[in-house]
Amino acid sequence: MSAPGIAVIGGIDTHTDMHQAAVIDSVGRHLDTQSFETTAAGSAQLLVWLRARGDAIAVGMEDAGAYGA
Secondary structure (H helix, E strand, C coil), X not given: CCCCCCEXXXXXXXXXXXXXXXXXXXXXXXXXXXXXXXXXXXXXXXXXXXXXXXXXXXXXXXXXXCCCC
């Protein structure tokens, strides 16, 4: 886990029941990967998880027109 103040980038691969999220630091080092349910509570947990790893400067979401909507 990175300390706050570290710039991180999140990526989310969307699916029907679970979303797979990954976070890297600003130089591309993989920091963590985690799955979250596709519910409001799961989305809130994902956001808390991402923010705990550093200052999110960007987040990319695959399939934002379907499962990621």
